[in-house]
Amino acid sequence: DTGVSQNPRHKITKRGQNVTFRCDPISEHNRLYWYRQTLGQGPEFLTYFQNEAQLEKSRLLSDRFSAERPKGSFSTLEIQRTEQGDSAMYLCASSPRATSAEAFFGQGTRLTVV
Amino acid sequence: AQSVTQLGSHVSVSEGALVLLRCNYSSSVPPYLFWYVQYPNQGLQLLLKYTTGATLVKGINGFEAEFKKSETSFHLTKPSAHMSDAAEYFCAVSSGGGADGLTFGKGTHLIIQP
Numbered sequence: 001d002t003g004v005s006q007n008p009r010h011k012i013t014k015r016g017q018n019v020t021f022r023c024d025p026i027s028e029h030n031r032l033y034w035y036r037q038t039l040g041q042g043p044e045f046l047t048y049f050q051n052e053a054q055l056e057k058s059r060l061l062s063d064r065f066s067a068e069r070p071k072g073s074f075s076t077l078e079i080q081r082t083e084q085g086d087s088a089m090y091l092c093a094s095s096p097r098a099t100s101a102e103a104f105f106g107q108g109t110r111l112t113v114v
Numbered sequence: 115a116q117s118v119t120q121l122g123s124h125v126s127v128s129e130g131a132l133v134l135l136r137c138n139y140s141s142s143v144p145p146y147l148f149w150y151v152q153y154p155n156q157g158l159q160l161l162l163k164y165t166t167g168a169t170l171v172k173g174i175n176g177f178e179a180e181f182k183k184s185e186t187s188f189h190l191t192k193p194s195a196h197m198s199d200a201a202e203y204f205c206a207v208s209s210g211g212g213a214d215g216l217t218f219g220k221g222t223h224l225i226i227q228p
Contacts, residue, residue: 042218
């Protein structure tokens with residue numbers, strides 16, 4: 001068990017470009033979450049997968065954002081036509097099936113849009 | 115809807131002194147409560163959690179927290195601060211169902227004075 005892995009750790013992109021982040025959860029964790037954290041704020045929930053099904057999306061997830069979790073394993077978060085306001089830390093977390101289980105977080109991908 | 119309020123964006127204590135970080139929550143259902151710690155440019159690490167049962171919960175690194183339903187509080191304490199405790203601390207609430215993820219407070223930056 002190597003923990004939740006996120007790649008890349010850092011991404012700098014020009015405004016208008018598309019970016020994709022990857023998250024590899026802890027094996028056998030069927031729940032996967034994406035959060036966004038801006039400077040000086042706590043993480044904000046973006047979306048939730050149970051296995052391969054995306055069951056919940058925050059209103060923060062505009063139509064420029066899309067997330068997938070094919071085969072219920074790794075997940076990707078894509079941002080199209082990036083804007084400067086998208087600059088943030090994007091955190092992935094996974095948890096096992098039990099409803100009381102805590103979420104285990106990856107180290108995050110820091111996105112800077114210039 | 116759920117919310118978390120962390121009183122004090124910055125808390126400064128002397129090494130060896132008591133640490134008290136305050137957290138109040140709002141939840142329409144019995145809450146699950148968590149404290150996470152975040153070091154610079156890192157993901158979040160769980161310190162402790164309350165789900166059901168004993169209202170005083172002990173976590174890692176000597177931290178503990180007490181769930182007080184009447185006060186809707188879940189304050190984090192540590193009897194004696196260590197320099198390595200300097201970090202950002204986040205209180206979070208969940209309904210336990212999993213689909214809505216965690217709702218975080220804005221965080222408290224703990225500064226340890228030598």
